Amino acid sequence: MKKITLLFSCLFAIMFISCEGPQGPPGYDGIDGRDGIDGQDGVNILGQVVDIQGTFSAENDYSLFYEFPQTIEVFETDVVLVYLLWDVTEDGNGDPVDIWRLMPQTRILDQGLLQYNYDYTFFDVNIFLESDFDMGTLLPGDTDDQVFRIAILPADAAQTGKLDTSNVHSVMSTLGVSENEIQKVILD
Numbered sequence: 240m241k242k243i244t245l246l247f248s249c250l251f252a253i254m255f256i257s258c259e260g261p262q263g264p265p266g267y268d269g270i271d272g273r274d275g276i277d278g279q280d281g282v283n284i285l286g287q288v289v290d291i292q293g294t295f296s297a298e299n300d301y302s303l304f305y306e307f308p309q310t311i312e313v314f315e316t317d318v319v320l321v322y323l324l325w326d327v328t329e330d331g332n333g334d335p336v337d338i339w340r341l342m343p344q345t346r347i348l349d350q351g352l353l354q355y356n357y358d359y360t361f362f363d364v365n366i367f368l369e370s371d372f373d374m375g376t377l378l379p380g381d382t383d384d385q386v387f388r389i390a391i392l393p394a395d396a397a398q399t400g401k402l403d404t405s406n407v408h409s410v411m412s413t414l415g416v417s418e419n420e421i422q423k424v425i426l427d
Contacts (some may be wrong), residue, residue: 286414295425302367316394324386
């Protein structure tokens with residue numbers, strides 16, 4: 240008996256809830272507020288770019304170690320890209336134009352394969368040479384006064400999928416960094 244009463248109660252409730260009456264009159268619109276002054280759109284990208292120059296040698300185990308200073312904040316989720324100054328050419332006006340390559344980069348030499356590579360933490364960057372031959376036979380052009388551009392990209396900028404990280408100028412444009420704003424560091 241309780242089951243039949245419960246069944247009829249449920250059916251009655253469903254029929255009562257599903258019924259609709261006529262729609263009521265619409266409410267009154269409120270008064271519009273005053274428009275404020277529009278501000279400038281902000282950019283939430285706080286990346287930085289640094290150039291370092293150093294010489295690879297047996298004394299430094301063919302590696303250049305750069306510790307981020309206190310003025311550069313790097314988070315664990317940030318992406319650090321390193322570019323090697325591969326060559327310098329001239330534009331139509333005779334002005335120098337740097338040619339940058341995203342690392343790692345491999346060179347095929349008479350002695351064998353030489354690779355410029357790097358690793359990083361949110362404290363530092365280590366740029367190093369790897370080879371399948373004795374690096375003591377390297378010429379000064381491969382080791383001396385090498386220039387590297389380090390770009391620190393916030394995770395949001397790096398994960399968009401639209402950024403061409405192989406193009407250092409595209410990365411700098413995304414970060415809003417111009418050539419004259421890049422800090423230059425010479426490593427001892």
